[in-house]
Amino acid sequence: MSSSRPIYEIYAIKYAGPLISSVAMVLWNTEWEKKIERNYYIWVVRGNGETLIVDCGVAPPLAKERQIPGYINPVEVLARLGVDASKMKKVVITHANWDHINGIELFRNATFYIQEKEFNFWIKDPIAKKPPFLRLSDPAGNAHLAKLEGTERLVLIKGDQLIFPGIELLLAPGHTPGLQVVAVNTAKGTAIVGSDCAHIFRNYEEEIPSCFIIDMVSWMKTYDKLKSRVSSLDLLFPGHDIKMFTQYPKVAEDITRLV
Ligand SMILES: [Zn+2]
DSSP: OOTTSOOOEEEEEEEEEEEEEEHHHHTTTOOTTOEEEEEEEEEEEEETTEEEEEOOOOOHHHHHHHTOTTOOOHHHHHHTTTOOGGGOOEEEOOOOSHHHHGGGGGOTTOEEEEEHHHHIIIIIOGGGGSHHHHTTOOHHHHHHHHHHTTSTTEEEEOSSEEEETTEEEEEOOSSSTTOEEEEEEETTEEEEEOGGGOSSHHHHHHTOOOSOOSOHHHHHHHHHHHHHHSSSGGGEEOSSBTHHHHSSOEEETTEEEOO
């Protein structure tokens, strides 16, 4: 940790949940008979006069169509933290699954940062139109992303890249071809907003990904990489664990401070 680097705080913004599923869905091939609750989040990284949004969540039309339990427009939840979504300039898209990109249009003035590999797969690769991928993708979000290509509102990241002092995007494939996580300099050291690289903390603790995995071998290498980058394992945050809502200080309704 360099003390000269800015320090940021990370907030989990819960916009839906809890939803109940089999443990085997979020923990690959494990505890088929047991159930588990999960939430849906986006994240805010704030400090040094900067506010960075991580992922876009889901906009009201798709939430209605999918009848997502406990849904609140992410824009409303962000407002409780004093964040105006329409004024946000920087949004990291960790990966192009529906629950992370559908809300792109909620951030009308933002520049989006996505891995080029992730963009090319979901937007351009015909394999992404096959049923297992189609089920996780979002045609509306994809269309919006495609429209932004070539404009200054879309930045295609190649591998690991420092985007601001103390904030680095890390290529972390496995869950999807080009998922990226956000390594953040915090008061406790380097924390990682890992999004769906893991659905729950147990994925990391037990070295088992979720069932939504396109490349298990890559995932194992990604996990080693993230472990080597994070200051302690409890600073490596998953995408959907209810603990991010229940076990951290609440700063506003549906908002907790992770670090
Ligand atoms: Zn997700």
